[in-house]
Amino acid sequence: MRTIEVVDLTKYYGSFLAVNGVSFEVKKGEIFGFLGPNGAGKTTTVRTITGVLRPSSGEIRVLSYNILDEREKIKARERMGIVPEMANPYVDLTAMQNLKLMGELYGMERRGIEKRSIELLKLFDLYEKRNVKVRAFSKGMRQRLILAMAMISDPELLILDEPTSGLDVISARLIKDVIREEKRKGKTIFMTTHNMVDANELCERIGIIREGRLIAIDTPEKLKQLVKGSVSVEVSFEPMKLEPSSLSSAIRVELTGDKARIFTNDPDATIRELVHYAESNNLRIVSLRTLSPSLEDVFIKLVGDGND
Amino acid sequence: MIEMLKRSFAIAKKDMHIFYLKGPVVIMGLIFPFFLFLAFMIGRNLSGGHLFVGLTAMTAFFTSTAVGPTIIPWECRGRTFERLITSPVSLTTVLLGDLQASLYFGLAITFTIAVPAMLYLSIHPSIVVFLLSTILAVGCFSAMTVLMSSYPPTDIPADVMMLSSLVKFSLLFISGIFVPIENLPAYGRWISFISPLTYYVDALRHSLGGGYLPVWLDLGMLIIFALAFFLTGSWVHRRVLERRFT
Numbered sequence: 151m152r153t154i155e156v157v158d159l160t161k162y163y164g165s166f167l168a169v170n171g172v173s174f175e176v177k178k179g180e181i182f183g184f185l186g187p188n189g190a191g192k193t194t195t196v197r198t199i200t201g202v203l204r205p206s207s208g209e210i211r212v213l214s215y216n217i218l219d220e221r222e223k224i225k226a227r228e229r230m231g232i233v234p235e236m237a238n239p240y241v242d243l244t245a246m247q248n249l250k251l252m253g254e255l256y257g258m259e260r261r262g263i264e265k266r267s268i269e270l271l272k273l274f275d276l277y278e279k280r281n282v283k284v285r286a287f288s289k290g291m292r293q294r295l296i297l298a299m300a301m302i303s304d305p306e307l308l309i310l311d312e313p314t315s316g317l318d319v320i321s322a323r324l325i326k327d328v329i330r331e332e333k334r335k336g337k338t339i340f341m342t343t344h345n346m347v348d349a350n351e352l353c354e355r356i357g358i359i360r361e362g363r364l365i366a367i368d369t370p371e372k373l374k375q376l377v378k379g380s381v382s383v384e385v386s387f388e389p390m391k392l393e394p395s396s397l398s399s400a401i402r403v404e405l406t407g408d409k410a411r412i413f414t415n416d417p418d419a420t421i422r423e424l425v426h427y428a429e430s431n432n433l434r435i436v437s438l439r440t441l442s443p444s445l446e447d448v449f450i451k452l453v454g455d456g457n458d
Numbered sequence: 459m460i461e462m463l464k465r466s467f468a469i470a471k472k473d474m475h476i477f478y479l480k481g482p483v484v485i486m487g488l489i490f491p492f493f494l495f496l497a498f499m500i501g502r503n504l505s506g507g508h509l510f511v512g513l514t515a516m517t518a519f520f521t522s523t524a525v526g527p528t529i530i531p532w533e534c535r536g537r538t539f540e541r542l543i544t545s546p547v548s549l550t551t552v553l554l555g556d557l558q559a560s561l562y563f564g565l566a567i568t569f570t571i572a573v574p575a576m577l578y579l580s581i582h583p584s585i586v587v588f589l590l591s592t593i594l595a596v597g598c599f600s601a602m603t604v605l606m607s608s609y610p611p612t613d614i615p616a617d618v619m620m621l622s623s624l625v626k627f628s629l630l631f632i633s634g635i636f637v638p639i640e641n642l643p644a645y646g647r648w649i650s651f652i653s654p655l656t657y658y659v660d661a662l663r664h665s666l667g668g669g670y671l672p673v674w675l676d677l678g679m680l681i682i683f684a685l686a687f688f689l690t691g692s693w694v695h696r697r698v699l700e701r702r703f704t
């Protein structure tokens with residue numbers, strides 16, 4: 151079951167090629183993360199999927215509707231919730247009024263809007279402020295409201311362009327919890343982000359885009375396997391001293407402050423060597439741990455210095 | 459279709475909530491026509507009917523065009539526009555909602571000014587002609603704001619406001635309010651025919667038993683202008699939509 155299907159999507163702004171032959175699909179019920187440096191083409195891709203921008207070429211199907219067809223586009227939108235990049239609620243309306251407006255735009259009936267709004271306001275910890283104009287809301291509160299607005303009709307697909315960017319830990323966590331809960335209820339989520347930790351925690355599959363091209367698409371763990379040799383062992387001795395040449399299994403050793411980080415292809419051998427080294431030099435082991443590559447390592451390796 | 463009207467009404471409600479409370483709107487929509495009207499009246503010995511036509515026409519014209527041109531630039535500026543057009547409504551529905559906001563505001567203010575003026579000046583216009591022409595005219599001017607807001611695709615409301623004021627004033631002076639069209643030289647009359655306001659002024663004069671063109675032509679032209687404004691406005695909006703997302 152495919153919820154989003156993008157085939158050979160290309161988008162030019164004038165003569166500038168922003169998205170170049172991107173193809174991917176998002177399966178029903180998964181959280182798909184779209185990752186890339188600034189200016190990579192994430193928002194452009196999102197906007198073609200939501201039907202704000204017309205692609206220069208390519209096909210886009212959402213919930214089996216052809217987004218390039220005006221009528222089908224509106225049908226698809228009835229069933230999806232959208233958080234555009236840096237979108238705002240109406241600051242001259244209250245939280246409740248913003249939700250009501252969205253409910254009406256989704257063609258819901260008054261009773262249903264009321265009930266769902268209260269539910270969402272409570273979920274996003276905004277209930278106390280429901281009758282306050284959004285002008286007085288903090289950034290985190292606005293972003294929570296924006297997500298609540300996208301969820302007013304309990305849509306089966308959520309498209310979120312950087313839902314957690316610039317938020318404090320509490321707001322970001324709340325939003326991530328909601329996203330996870332939606333997924334548990336069987337909803338599909340397509341989200342863009344810069345935040346590797348979020349992507350790693352939330353997404354089942356990740357697409358990495360760079361300069362308009364999709365350069366990798368896989369599960370976070372499989373992507374991590376792409377970066378070989380970046381498994382490392384971190385050790386701290388007391389007193390701290392380490393002779394790099396005494397470790398035959400090390401590829402590279404970084405000494406930083408009271409720690410050493412040893413990159414290796416064989417963590418098992420490295421740990422044995424370190425323990426042996428400590429014994430023969432009469433050192434106390436303060437800490438010892440293995441570090442697997444982070445998604446950030448993958449990202450940096452794949453994207454390199456390709457930032458705009 | 460009904461669903462579309464319902465949703466456009468939701469948009470109109472939102473517009474009225476938000477935009478009719480902004481300062482420039484009050485100035486352009488209410489205070490401005492008031493001073494224009496003073497300028498129009500003072501030092502001239504005008505009949506009650508003449509005053510009524512001038513006041514009503516200017517009020518209708520300025521109130522119904524006060525907000526419309528700036529709604530979409532405001533939305534872009536406030537970063538609410540993408541949210542709005544990614545909801546399950548077409549661009550036409552959005553524009554129809556914005557048009558309705560102008561329409562309701564225009565009608566409400568025009569009637570609250572025109573009816574007391576009627577009583578005060580003790581004139582008795584033909585109610586049918588007055589009502590029909592006012593509704594059509596306010597609709598027509600509201601549709602004009604759809605066109606005015608379409609180009610340039612800017613997110614600076616002041617820019618649009620300036621341009622649209624320029625157009626509005628040009629139209630005001632060629633529309634037979636200050637000088638009745640039958641007193642204009644032939645070329646002046648031709649120029650006045652490009653302004654929709656001309657036909658409303660003429661229809662109002664008909665309601666008082668005057669008028670220059672046949673009344674059916676006045677009403678017909680208001681309808682034609684309204685349709686032309688809305689259709690070209692929506693067309694231009696559609697064309698420049700992508701340029702609003704930069």
Ligand SMILES: Nc1ncnc2c1ncn2[C@@H]1O[C@H](COP(=O)(O)OP(=O)(O)OP(=O)(O)O)[C@@H](O)[C@H]1O
Binds near residue numbers: 166168190195235701
């Ligand atoms: N309307 C536009 N006109 C011209 N160029 C544009 C326009 N919108 C985006 N671009 C360019 O297209 C490229 C992709 O932009 P896009 O906004 O999709 O990137 P992004 O991946 O979302 O970046 P960010 O992480 O900063 O949000 C950028 O180089 C940008 O400068």
Ligand SMILES: [Mg+2]
Binds near residue numbers: 193
């Ligand atoms: Mg972006």
